[in-house]
Amino acid sequence: MICVALPGLAISTDQGQLTGRGLEGFYRAGRRLLARCQVRVAGREPLAVQARMTAADQARFVGTLRVSSNSGPDPDVMVERVRHADGTERITLRSAALRPLRIPVEVALGTDLAELGAIASGMGGPELPATVHDSGLRWSCATATSSVTADPPPADALASAGLLRWELELPPGGSRSVELRVRPDGAGPFRAAGRSAASPLADVSASGDDPRVQPLLRTSVDDLRALLLRDPAHPSDTYLAAGAPWRCGPAPAEALAAARMTLALGTRLAVGTLRALARTQLPGTGAQAGMIPGPRRDAGTHLPPGCTGTEATLLFPVLLAEARRWGLPEQETEELLPAAERCLTWLRTAVAECTYLCDPRPGGPVRCETQAHAHRAALLGADLLDAHGRPGGAELREWAQVLRRAFREEFWIDDLGGGRPAAARTPDGGRVPHLGAAAVHLLDTGLLGGGRPAVGLLDKVQTEQLARLLGAPAMDSGWGLRSLAVKEAGHNPFGHRSGAVRVHETAVAVAGLAGAGYEKAANSLLRGVLAASEAFGHRLPEMYAGERRTEGSAPLPHPAACRPAATAAAAGVLLLTTLAGIRPDAPAGTVTLRPVHSAPLGEIVLTGLRVAGAPFSVRVSRLGLAMVEEAADGLQLGV
Numbered sequence: 274m275i276c277v278a279l280p281g282l283a284i285s286t287d288q289g290q291l292t293g294r295g296l297e298g299f300y301r302a303g304r305r306l307l308a309r310c311q312v313r314v315a316g317r318e319p320l321a322v323q324a325r326m327t328a329a330d331q332a333r334f335v336g337t338l339r340v341s342s343n344s345g346p347d348p349d350v351m352v353e354r355v356r357h358a359d360g361t362e363r364i365t366l367r368s369a370a371l372r373p374l375r376i377p378v379e380v381a382l383g384t385d386l387a388e389l390g391a392i393a394s395g396m397g398g399p400e401l402p403a404t405v406h407d408s409g410l411r412w413s414c415a416t417a418t419s420s421v422t423a424d425p426p427p428a429d430a431l432a433s434a435g436l437l438r439w440e441l442e443l444p445p446g447g448s449r450s451v452e453l454r455v456r457p458d459g460a461g462p463f464r465a466a467g468r469s470a471a472s473p474l475a476d477v478s479a480s481g482d483d484p485r486v487q488p489l490l491r492t493s494v495d496d497l498r499a500l501l502l503r504d505p506a507h508p509s510d511t512y513l514a515a516g517a518p519w520r521c522g523p524a525p526a527e528a529l530a531a532a533r534m535t536l537a538l539g540t541r542l543a544v545g546t547l548r549a550l551a552r553t554q555l556p557g558t559g560a561q562a563g564m565i566p567g568p569r570r571d572a573g574t575h576l577p578p579g580c581t582g583t584e585a586t587l588l589f590p591v592l593l594a595e596a597r598r599w600g601l602p603e604q605e606t607e608e609l610l611p612a613a614e615r616c617l618t619w620l621r622t623a624v625a626e627c628t629y630l631c632d633p634r635p636g637g638p639v640r641c642e643t644q645a646h647a648h649r650a651a652l653l654g655a656d657l658l659d660a661h662g663r664p665g666g667a668e669l670r671e672w673a674q675v676l677r678r679a680f681r682e683e684f685w686i687d688d689l690g691g692g693r694p695a696a697a698r699t700p701d702g703g704r705v706p707h708l709g710a711a712a713v714h715l716l717d718t719g720l721l722g723g724g725r726p727a728v729g730l731l732d733k734v735q736t737e738q739l740a741r742l743l744g745a746p747a748m749d750s751g752w753g754l755r756s757l758a759v760k761e762a763g764h765n766p767f768g769h770r771s772g773a774v775r776v777h778e779t780a781v782a783v784a785g786l787a788g789a790g791y792e793k794a795a796n797s798l799l800r801g802v803l804a805a806s807e808a809f810g811h812r813l814p815e816m817y818a819g820e821r822r823t824e825g826s827a828p829l830p831h832p833a834a835c836r837p838a839a840t841a842a843a844a845g846v847l848l849l850t851t852l853a854g855i856r857p858d859a860p861a862g863t864v865t866l867r868p869v870h871s872a873p874l875g876e877i878v879l880t881g882l883r884v885a886g887a888p889f890s891v892r893v894s895r896l897g898l899a900m901v902e903e904a905a906d907g908l909q910l911g912v
Contacts, residue, residue, distance in 0.1 A: 274324060278329070319337060330357055364451045366449050376442075382435045386401060401414060483874040500837060587620065587646040617651075751823075755819035756774070859885040
């Protein structure tokens, strides 16, 4: 159970006690400030009866005890622990006894002040000796110091045992509380970026026939806010960390993808992300100039790792172009336009006289999804340049046309089943034939003016065949889209890119299939992810096992998955907004609706969205008809 409000984390098991084993503890900026926090009441540990997340940053644990000698089998003291990611824990004892109680309470504390990465590698180290400090205890090592203070102060504080003690008096039916505060030495309480009054994400809600839509949207937005980080040099700019607990720092490609999927919640997250990443753009005039740096990423069994910097550089102009359509003010668009132009210049330089963009450069394979990202960046980038009177749009469109023509001929593999797109072309011109979820990016063509989707790399017949493949049992697990088809060599239901269900790619598939009119396949994937969401308490993990769904089964968690994860939480937003098919063009003052006509979840109402800088609400009926219920003044419904 992971409470998140970055840079704070609290990781617990469902027993509530922090034992110091594994990853358990309170963290700040990746360092474990407190590893052990064990409560004993009247000399015994409470019996754990419930543990649940009450918010993205808060968990509640309840235990019971029998203290009175004549209480029979019924517990007469309830112990509630409310744990926050900000390093606060409130322990409350409630008495149901018929007489006053005087109860000794002990809290055993300890820490190693280790880094999360070291702990995950099994190198956490021994507990450090404690000293009595203020109304609690303090620990120090060569690089860090932390302390725990208690309110009310303990009656005894034993540094050698790491123990705080109280004698609490509870009247019949009464309660007493102790609050512990875990802090780096000298630091005060912090306010997470997502909890400020200026949160970049709108307060949205969903309702309708399917009771799962409301908790999915609420939890997704709550998780996104918990993962927000501030640019240290520019605190007004916020962006998303990749996920907790493993990737609590910036990850450019994931941050851009998540901001793009959540444009319906406003453009503030997009602009903060774009500003922060523009500052990281490589300067100069060489081959890497204009690129947004990013780490390598595993690509599964059949391909070498790819460069997320390539993906981020291609996503940057796409996010800016689409944020403008959703209502990003022209002044802010123009401020970010030079960085987008540098990304597009990098693209033109990278392909030079070639047709394809290899990844990583130079000499890497020509990946299917990289061509989809590059094609979309060229078309939306050209649209953006034209809108602001900048040169280069015609050249980008010309290259995109050449790429499109070549891709349809050279990437398509004909077979008896109707064919498939190659996963990649190798440097020697060979084709990697394996069918995987990376192909869904071919359906994500991007949004142009007037609510029109950009043309894709596949023709109509090829798109129909891809839709058929994605909707077949080899790819659709019943819980979502597998990252590699079940019949392919190297398939592993737990493989990051070789069989596990990745929520981001499933949501992209749902949106792309629905937008192209293949609603049957889209609806099946949508229902699968919603069922998985329910099993995960509506907090979708980054990925989970791609095992076949059967009656009475549940999705298997992946031990290395982030939960919450930025792209998974953003995918929850995209899945629901896809049902309404909102295609805005704020510069033209229009919004076009292309709802999913089969209405797979029945009626759904989305309120509090943002289009053209104003609240936007839409209702999709059981007949698949969309109706705008709230919109900006002057916003016209497009045809």
